[in-house]
Amino acid sequence: xxxxxxxxxxxxxxxxxxxxxxxxxxxxxxxxxxxxxxxxxxxxxxxxxxxxxxxxxxxxxxxxxxxxxxxxxxxxxxxxxxxxxxxxxxxxxxxxxxxxxxxxxxxxxxxxxxxxxxxxxxxxxxxxxxxxxxxxxxxxxx
Amino acid sequence: xxxxxxxxxxxxxxxxxxxxxxxxxxxxxxxxxxxxxxxxxxxxxxxxxxxxxxxxxxxxxxxxxxxxxxxxxxxxxxxxxxxxxxxxxxxxxxxxxxxxxxxxxxxxxxxxxxxxxxxxxxxxxxxxxxxxxxxxxxxxxxxxxxxxxxxxxxxxxxxxxxxxxxxxxxxxxxxxxxxxxxxxxxxxxxxxxxxxxxxxxxxxxxxxxxxxxxxxxxxxxxxxxxxxxxxxxxxxxxxxxxxxxxxxxxxxxxxxxxxxxxxxxxxxxxxxxxxxxxxxxxxxxxxxxxxxxxxxxxxxxxxxxxxxxxxxxxxxxxxxxxxxxxxxxxxxxxxxxxxxxxxxxxxxxxxxxxxxxxxxxxxxxxxxxxxxxxxxxxxxxxxxxxxxxxxxxxxxxxxxxxxxxxxxxxxxxxxxxxxxxxxxxxxxxxxxxxxxxxxxxxxxxxxxxxxxxxxxxxxxxxxxxxxxxxxxxxxxxxxxxxxxxxxxxxxxxxxxxxxxxxxxxxxxxxxxxxxxxxxxxxxxxxxxxxxxxxxxxxxxxxxxxxxxxxxxxxxxxxxxxxxxxxxxxxxxxxxxxxxxxxxxxxxxxxxxxxxxxxxxxxxxxxxxxxxxxxxxxxxxxxxxxxxxxxxxxxxxxxxxxxxxxxxxxxxxxxxxxxxxxxxxxxxxxxxxxxxxxxxxxxxx
Amino acid sequence: xxxxxxxxxxxxxxxxxxxxxxxxxxxxxxxxxxxxxxxxxxxxxxxxxxxxxxxxxxxxxxxxxxxxxxxxxxxxxxxxxxxxxxxxxxxxxxxxxxxxxxxxxxxxxxxxxxxxxxxxxxxxxxxxxxxxxxxxxxxxxxxxxxxxxxxxxx
Numbered sequence: 001x002x003x004x005x006x007x008x009x010x011x012x013x014x015x016x017x018x019x020x021x022x023x024x025x026x027x028x029x030x031x032x033x034x035x036x037x038x039x040x041x042x043x044x045x046x047x048x049x050x051x052x053x054x055x056x057x058x059x060x061x062x063x064x065x066x067x068x069x070x071x072x073x074x075x076x077x078x079x080x081x082x083x084x085x086x087x088x089x090x091x092x093x094x095x096x097x098x099x100x101x102x103x104x105x106x107x108x109x110x111x112x113x114x115x116x117x118x119x120x121x122x123x124x125x126x127x128x129x130x131x132x133x134x135x136x137x138x139x140x141x142x
Numbered sequence: 143x144x145x146x147x148x149x150x151x152x153x154x155x156x157x158x159x160x161x162x163x164x165x166x167x168x169x170x171x172x173x174x175x176x177x178x179x180x181x182x183x184x185x186x187x188x189x190x191x192x193x194x195x196x197x198x199x200x201x202x203x204x205x206x207x208x209x210x211x212x213x214x215x216x217x218x219x220x221x222x223x224x225x226x227x228x229x230x231x232x233x234x235x236x237x238x239x240x241x242x243x244x245x246x247x248x249x250x251x252x253x254x255x256x257x258x259x260x261x262x263x264x265x266x267x268x269x270x271x272x273x274x275x276x277x278x279x280x281x282x283x284x285x286x287x288x289x290x291x292x293x294x295x296x297x298x299x300x301x302x303x304x305x306x307x308x309x310x311x312x313x314x315x316x317x318x319x320x321x322x323x324x325x326x327x328x329x330x331x332x333x334x335x336x337x338x339x340x341x342x343x344x345x346x347x348x349x350x351x352x353x354x355x356x357x358x359x360x361x362x363x364x365x366x367x368x369x370x371x372x373x374x375x376x377x378x379x380x381x382x383x384x385x386x387x388x389x390x391x392x393x394x395x396x397x398x399x400x401x402x403x404x405x406x407x408x409x410x411x412x413x414x415x416x417x418x419x420x421x422x423x424x425x426x427x428x429x430x431x432x433x434x435x436x437x438x439x440x441x442x443x444x445x446x447x448x449x450x451x452x453x454x455x456x457x458x459x460x461x462x463x464x465x466x467x468x469x470x471x472x473x474x475x476x477x478x479x480x481x482x483x484x485x486x487x488x489x490x491x492x493x494x495x496x497x498x499x500x501x502x503x504x505x506x507x508x509x510x511x512x513x514x515x516x517x518x519x520x521x522x523x524x525x526x527x528x529x530x531x532x533x534x535x536x537x538x539x540x541x542x543x544x545x546x547x548x549x550x551x552x553x554x555x556x557x558x559x560x561x562x563x564x565x566x567x568x569x570x571x572x573x574x575x576x577x578x579x580x581x582x583x584x585x586x587x588x589x590x591x592x593x594x595x596x597x598x599x600x601x602x603x604x605x606x607x608x609x610x611x612x613x614x615x616x617x618x619x620x621x622x623x624x625x626x627x628x629x630x631x632x633x634x635x636x637x638x639x640x641x642x643x644x645x646x647x648x649x650x651x652x653x654x655x656x657x658x659x660x661x662x663x664x665x666x667x668x669x670x671x672x673x674x675x676x677x678x679x680x681x682x683x684x685x686x687x688x689x690x691x692x693x694x695x696x697x698x699x700x701x702x703x704x705x706x707x708x709x710x711x712x713x714x715x716x717x718x719x720x721x722x723x724x725x726x727x728x729x730x731x732x733x734x735x736x737x738x739x740x741x742x743x744x745x746x747x748x749x750x751x752x753x754x755x756x757x758x759x760x761x762x763x764x765x766x767x768x769x770x771x772x773x774x775x776x777x778x779x780x781x782x783x784x785x786x787x788x789x790x791x792x793x794x795x796x797x798x799x800x801x802x803x804x805x806x807x808x809x810x811x812x813x814x815x816x817x818x819x820x821x822x823x824x825x826x
Numbered sequence: 827x828x829x830x831x832x833x834x835x836x837x838x839x840x841x842x843x844x845x846x847x848x849x850x851x852x853x854x855x856x857x858x859x860x861x862x863x864x865x866x867x868x869x870x871x872x873x874x875x876x877x878x879x880x881x882x883x884x885x886x887x888x889x890x891x892x893x894x895x896x897x898x899x900x901x902x903x904x905x906x907x908x909x910x911x912x913x914x915x916x917x918x919x920x921x922x923x924x925x926x927x928x929x930x931x932x933x934x935x936x937x938x939x940x941x942x943x944x945x946x947x948x949x950x951x952x953x954x955x956x957x958x959x960x961x962x963x964x965x966x967x968x969x970x971x972x973x974x975x976x977x978x979x980x
Contacts, residue, residue: 109160111186128154128156132152134150136146137149407853422894431945443851448854454945460893467944469945482869524843526835528831568839570829570837580969580973582969600947600950602947603943603944603947603951606930606958608927609962611954619929619947619954620954639973645970647966690925707900720886722900724898730897731935738889
């Protein structure tokens with residue numbers, strides 16, 4: 001149930017199921033968190049997120065409902081038209097926001113942008129880069 | 143190939159796939175162009191940037207554009223900037239409500255104002271400005287093209303031009319009009335000079351300057367050329383004026399200097415004028431005798447070779463009627479080479495000279511030529527007590543061929559022998575105050591004798607006596623005469639170098655003859671058994687002040703000659719003065735003494751106004767011969783030079799004249815005579 | 827009275843005679859300057875110092891008659907010099923001296939006959955004025971060098 005105008009590849013239906021696979025999984029019943037380590041890949045619809053370590057925080061109460069994923073150790077986020085890298089990232093499923101921090105690099109078509117922080121709102125397909133944003137873009141030769 | 147542009151910003155919002163909004167001190171860099179602005183929207187599909195101001199766009203180091211907002215393509219080469227200002231070479235500012243950039247080369251300004259004057263709230267009207275319907279700046283050709291331009295001075299429209307082309311201030315050598323100057327003289331009335339400068343290739347240029355006034359239609363021209371071997375320049379003018387009706391008047395001065403191989407240099411000079419008064423009437427030159435020459439020369443440490451042919455033409459009224467008695471051409475040759483021989487230096491040489499006069503009248507029309515050989519041997523030693531002893535002996539022989547002068551046989555000749563011994567004893571001490579002093583007494587015994595005929599004297603007529611020849615073997619300037627007889631030359635030099643930078647130099651000297659020879663006139667200071675006292679001195683404070691003077695006076699203190707020069711310069715004031723006193727000397731055709739003072743002074747009154755004054759005052763006649771006043775107003779964008787000069791003396795051929803000159807130069811337009819313009823802040 | 831001969835024993839310029847080589851001249855004025863400097867400092871055999879000199883010459887017309895005839899000239903000269911210590915290549919001292927000489931260009935009239943004040947005698951007087959000016963400037967340089975020798979000698 002995609003909403004609004006397709007503003008490019010960033011929009012993402014946050015209601016789709018999330019699939020996570022990794023080499024190891026540690027589950028901690030008491031605080032309801034699970035930590036995947038070793039080549040973790042998280043896919044939801046056409047978006048995949050890879051990281052060295054992903055800690056999944058489940059919503060308290062309902063079992064199996066993921067509230068937030070914290071990826072670290074070098075994160076890449078790939079969508080059909082964009083690819084972004086950073087050191088850490090936090091994906092809040094509920095609000096559909098992905099916040100990537102630490103040497104963020106975003107390539108969008110021929111242009112690449114770098115900055116300290118990138119906040120993507122998957123529901124509206126918009127993003128904001130902050131902190132020393134630098135971008136190289138091709139100019140049409142006239 | 144597609145180049146990359148880079149963007150730096152504090153924040154970038156990504157609106158879907160193809161628009162980025164950059165905010166917070168955004169900068170776009172593309173090649174040598176840099177743009178900075180608070181907010182830029184990059185529309186990727188349209189490849190356009192929408193920029194909100196205040197915008198600064200800098201192209202290399204010479205072009206700056208400031209605007210409120212703009213629409214440019216991503217390589218900043220094409221687009222429109224609104225209410226923008228283009229600044230060229232940090233000097234010339236062009237403001238317009240809209241500027242369009244085309245291909246990064248042309249900048250098109252509509253309804254634009256160009257000026258290099260600072261415009262601020264306190265002074266809204268710039269001193270000068272050019273308003274134009276349209277201005278195109280071609281960055282590659284470095285030219286500015288104005289459409290329907292009107293020039294305004296202090297807001298008042300002065301003139302209107304449909305088309306105007308001016309060089310961009312960054313262009314060093316560009317063909318085009320330089321700024322006109324106004325000149326009014328009592329002889330030629332008020333006229334305008336409009337110089338036009340043409341570059342000819344990389345190494346030559348030509349300047350035409352039409353000069354029009356009610357009394358004259360003149361074209362002045364100057365040609366300058368540099369070549370690998372040297373340089374050549376000509377200047378001249380052609381006039382048709384009311385001072386000499388139906389006569390074309392002209393002058394042509396040229397000179398060149400070239401290396402011609404084997405270390406030789408060829409120097410040439412040409413001076414031609416149509417009539418004697420032309421140069422003074424137009425104030426082109428104050429020469430009163432024209433000299434054209436060709437000279438080949440080579441100078442090395444131990445060898446000198448010099449050959450020269452000179453043509454003369456007098457412009458002096460008193461000499462023109464008897465011009466044919468004045469030498470018309472003069473050829474000279476001199477060769478000298480030195481070798482280390484027997485602990486000393488042996489110098490041998492040959493010389494020749496020839497004088498031609500147009501007149502054939504006996505005596506007055508004399509033509510003569512001379513050929514000679516000479517040699518001398520000189521040895522110098524330092525003695526144990528610190529004295530320096532020098533000994534020179536010399537012999538020279540000359541043969542003359544003289545025509546049209548009954549007082550001399552056709553062939554004459556003579557042999558001169560000479561000797562001199564000099565003893566110097568330089569001593570030094572340091573005073574209590576730390577000043578370094580040098581005291582140098584010098585004693586010289588000199589002798590010369592001539593055997594043979596009396597020979598014509600062409601080059602040894604005008605004799606001077608100063609510290610430069612107190613200790614030379616002969617005070618005659620040329621070779622046709624030598625100072626004969628035995629004499630002692632005595633002198634003491636004193637030098638005082640104070641730690642504070644003051645330098646004092648003084649020399650006192652005299653010549654004492656063993657027998658009176660009567661070979662010198664009284665006016666030279668060398669006549670009689672003992673010469674006049676020679677006293678010379680200099681007072682100097684590093685670069686700021688120097689006073690130099692010398693005088694010759696007899697035992698009873700009557701002064702034969704005196705001359706002095708003073709120079710003073712500080713950032714705010716400069717002055718230079720000269721003083722001359724020459725006793726009357728019939729032999730130099732000076733029936734009464736020459737007594738003259740000249741003074742040149744310049745003083746900066748305020749940051750913008752400076753004044754200058756010059757005069758030549760004839761003390762003997764107690765009146766000024768010449769005087770001049772100058773006033774200069776200079777700001778960061780305009781320099782106005784006002785000059786008024788008057789020549790008081792009048793005679794049969796030259797009348798008292800008054801010259802007034804107005805010269806305006808605008809910074810950033812044409813030849814920039816303003817130099818380092820005083821940049822004034824708005825509150826200044 | 828405290829003066830000691832500079833070339834004498836213990837003098838400020840002891841052993842300096844003939845140790846300064848002057849750069850070769852390039853024109854007539856330079857030739858006259860080098861000749862006088864070599865006479866005053868000794869012709870260099872084993873040069874310990876090298877002197878370079880740049881000459882500036884200019885001329886002013888004075889004694890201007892009502893007919894605008896210039897009857898007296900003052901020839902202004904300036905020499906800026908520098909002394910380099912050859913082994914080390916350091917410039918040990920430098921300075922600038924200036925002075926002037928004069929010569930006449932009398933008006934030549936019929937009753938004066940063919941000689942006085944004619945253009946050849948004025949040209950020769952000008953050439954001699956250049957030579958005299960070079961002697962004066964050379965003597966000033968030598969006086970400054972000898973007076974300050976202890977400061978710059980290596």
